[in-house]
Amino acid sequence: MxxxxxxxxxxxxxxxVIQRQEGSGRKPRAKARDxxxxxxxxxxxxxxxxxxxxxxxxxxxxxxxxxxxxxxxxxxxxxxxxxxxxxxxxxxxxxxxxxxxxxxxxxxxxxxxxxxxxxxxxxxxxxxxxxxxxxxxxxxxxxxxxxxxxxxxxxxxxxxxxxxxxxxxxxxxxxxxxxxxxxxxxxxxxxxxxxxxxxxxxxxxxxxxxxxxxxxxxxxxxxxxxxxxxxxxxxxxxxxxxxxxxxxxxxxxxxxxxxxxxxxxxxxxxxxxxxxxxxxxxxxxxxxxxxxxxxxxxxxxxxxxxxxxxxxxxxxxxxxxxxxxxxxxxxxxxxxxxxxxxxxxxxxDEDEEAADESGAQPIEQVAGKVSFSQVYFSYEQDGDTLEDISFTAEPGEMIALVGPTGAGKTTLIQLLSRFYEHDNGIIAIDDKDINSIRRDSLRSHMAFVLQDSFLFQGSIRDNIAFGRLEATDAEIEAAARLANAHSFIMRLPHGYDERLGIGGDGISQGQKQLLAIARAMLANPSILVLDEATSSIDTVTELKIQEGLQRLMKGRTSFVIAHRLNTIRQADKILVLKDGQLIEQGDHRDLLKRDGFYSKLYYGQLQEQEEESRRSDES
Known part of the structure; x- marks a missing residue:
């Protein structure tokens, strides 16, 4: 007793708790503290x-x-x-x-x-x-x-x-x-x-x-x-x-x-x-x-x-x-x-984002030429996430990134924006090694429109202005018009001063995407990154988004992470990634003629869409 x-x-x-700590294979963090x-x-x-x-x-x-x-x-x-x-x-x-x-x-x-x-x-x-x-x-x-x-x-x-x-x-x-x-x-x-x-x-x-x-x-x-x-x-x-x-x-x-x-x-x-x-x-x-x-x-x-x-x-x-x-x-x-x-x-005590290299300079003007030369990268030490990636994007070109989930599409973009540092090789913008460019200057010439656009709690005006804080009201409105967002904004009770909830609650997903495009438009970037911004959007809104994106991409080097291959047929260059390797690159017609991996992906998606359409008609 x-x-x-x-x-x-x-x-x-x-x-x-004891079993969880003993079974984890490492000592409890509390014991290592000073x-x-x-x-x-x-x-x-x-x-x-x-x-x-x-x-x-x-x-x-x-x-x-x-x-x-x-x-x-x-x-x-x-x-x-x-x-x-x-x-x-x-x-x-x-x-x-x-x-x-x-x-x-x-x-x-x-x-x-x-x-x-x-x-x-x-x-x-x-x-x-x-x-x-x-x-x-x-x-x-x-x-x-x-x-x-x-x-x-x-x-x-x-x-x-x-x-x-x-x-x-x-x-x-x-x-x-x-x-x-x-x-x-x-x-x-x-x-x-x-x-x-x-x-x-x-x-x-x-x-x-x-x-x-x-x-x-x-x-x-x-x-x-x-x-x-x-x-x-x-x-x-x-x-x-x-x-x-x-x-x-x-x-x-x-x-x-x-x-x-x-x-x-x-x-x-x-x-x-x-x-x-x-x-x-x-x-x-x-x-x-x-x-x-x-x-x-x-x-x-x-x-x-x-x-x-x-x-x-x-x-x-x-x-x-x-x-x-x-x-x-x-x-x-x-x-x-x-x-x-x-x-x-x-x-x-966590390691901060690596400091800019000594001698790194801001970059004032960016034409938009992007090149990867034998780039390697790994999140962990036991294997490469990206292996021997080499390509060149000329100023103003639309570059599509396609491939299965986990192929390395998003990782490639994160290396370009220096969210992560590549292990080997050279990444250059306008023939300048990005390691010689200050991070804040590099990112100021880039803009992102992601699949799930994030908006902050606050007014619509403030969310658009996040692309360029010193922008005037007239510039904000002009960006919204180019993004096809002005009409729905004016239908809101308070217009541009309408307050959004956390994460942009209060408007639809399509409207969030239009505001994200307006924000990118206001930033006036030289390099644009798009992550399938029209997925899960109704047809009418998708047309508005596509029109806004076309205006946004005009004259800018654009990287489009594509999930639906029929949306990137007009791309100047398509990069096909698989298991971290760049296995094919070229335009849509060239890749189809090669009858390789891209061709199989493309025709496979067409077949799936036809089957879905047939089932829809039958029902």
Whole structure:
């Protein structure tokens, strides 16, 4: 029975968590973290307000000193006045003790107000630095993580740091000072009673060590579980249409319950075990009080100490255990804050997008010639994603990229825009190696119209202006007219000032595509990337989109990732990719004459369309 009772405390992690960590083949991330380094980096943020932080520490010293002075004055008053030896009127003692406690309250209030200000400024800088860092990270960072999990670092983890700095930092420092001062005064008054008070210290240390060794990993695990849950919630909310379309609500709920249960278990054990702290401290506090009062009374009978000293010791015995109690309680809060800070600094330590090469220059004018020469690239080290890619796109040409899913079409575009860096070979624009061009300058000459166009929460005007922020209202309207978006915009209640929801909610998918074309039109790029912008669009809207795209592509080098091959028959050059290799290139007629892979893909799609049309007619 005893073994069954202690077993949960021997393994604070739920079994599922332990098995998941052991079965993953890697150590839990929490074990590799540097607590002293994390605290040092937090101090680096706090130290930016050294002057005010010094004032806070001075106020802490004053408040701790006054808190020690009050009980001492009471003990002296008992011996002097109740013993009949007091030479000063009671009124002076009352005034003095009143000033002591008033000063203690005032200094405590000042230190709390100032520390809250310092803490909020510190958290403000941390959150700003983290958000800035997120925009300096490469695309690969986001492809490996859930958005909700990243958001948890910006919100939950930093909020843990905030709540700890607001109160725990002062509490810990004050407790250390009070504890030190209490010990000094107690030793001065009576070494014997001091030793009696110290009896509880080993018990406290043993109990706290037992508790914190279990709660530390649990608080870290709870933060990790919370990040996973946030990521899952964000993912399911974004994918509600798919979930409902496939009637997968039950499966999503089961997954949610599993992740929610992980937080419940880690949080339950963390709170349960840390809940022993106040119980332990109260017991030891009362035990210390009983020792001092009982043995102190015996010593007073034999004249070893005075009644006033016993009263002082009774108060100091409580003050001795109170800072220990505060330290114990704040320790768990500190553990949670360190866990949050570590997760924040973890992101800050991620490798940023590679800096521009030394000597890289902005490029003012781009004619649009693009060439790949023996380009190799791999996401991982165990194989090439793209292998020996070589082609040339002349200015103003339409280049179509076709091939099966996973062939490398999108990867090729990401190398051109330097979202990823190629391993070998040369990619050039206007015969200039893109490594010699600054990234921001390179991307400023490119525009993207993707299959799922992303719009921001805000007005339609702001979303179009995202292509060129300094554009005038007239230029925005002109771009919308060229994209065939002006007519539907004017039918909206507020026209260009119509507010869109998150992700562009409030308008149809086709209308989103028209706004994306207008945004690209306003950017006036030299190189354009299109990812089958007309898929899943009704016929009338598709015609409008196609017309807008034709205007957009005119005079620009365009790369079209094609899924429906009948839409790219007019392409100047078609690049056929398979398994990361460029197996064919040429125009539509040439590729059909070769009777190769492209020909099979094209006629296969025609046959599928004919069969679908026949089934539709029969139904």
């Amino acid at each position: 005893f073994k069954a009772l202690v077993e949960p405390f021997r393994h604070p992690y739920p079994k599922e 607590w002293s380094g994390t605290l040092g980096r937090l101090w680096g943020y706090l130290a930016q307000r050294k002057a005010k932080l010094t004032l806070v520490l001075v106020m802490v010293v004053f408040s701790s000193s006054l808190a020690l002075l009050g009980p001492y004055m009471l003990g002296v008053a008992v011996d002097d006045y109740l013993g009949g030896s007091g030479g000063q009127p009671w009124v002076w003692f009352l005034v003095g003790i009143g000033l002591v406690y008033a000063g203690s309250s005032l200094t405590s209030w000042l230190q709390n107000i100032w520390m809250i200000e310092i803490a909020q400024e510190t958290v403000y800088r941390m959150r700003s630095d983290l958000f800035t860092k997120l925009h300096a990270l490469p695309i690969s960072f986001y492809s490996k993580r859930q958005q909700g999990e990243i958001m948890s670092r910006v919100t939950n983890d930093i909020e843990n740091v905030s709540s700890t700095l607001n109160s725990s930092a002062i509490q810990i420092f004050s407790s250390v000072l009070t504890l030190t001062g209490t010990i000094v005064v107690m030793l001065y008054l009576s070494p014997i009673l001091t030793l009696l008070t110290f009896i509880v210290v080993p018990l406290m240390m043993f109990g706290m060590r037992w508790i914190t060794r279990r709660t530390g990993p649990l608080y870290k695990q709870r933060q990790k579980d919370l990040g996973n849950l946030n990521g899952y919630i964000e993912e399911t909310l974004s994918g509600q249409r798919i979930i409902k379309a496939f009637s997968q609500e039950e499966r999503v709920l089961r997954e949610f319950r599993t992740r929610n249960a992980a937080i419940r278990k880690s949080g339950f054990w963390a709170q349960t075990i840390s809940g022993f702290i106040p119980k332990l401290m109260n017991f030891l506090n009362n035990f210390s009080f009983a020792l001092v009062a009982g043995i102190g009374g015996v010593l007073a009978i034999y004249g070893q100490v005075t009644v006033g000293v016993i009263i002082v010791f009774v108060e100091y015995a409580r003050q001795f255990t109170r800072p220990l109690n505060d330290l114990a309680n704040q320790w768990n809060t500190l553990l949670s804050a360190i866990a949050g800070a570590e997760r924040v600094f973890e992101v800050m």
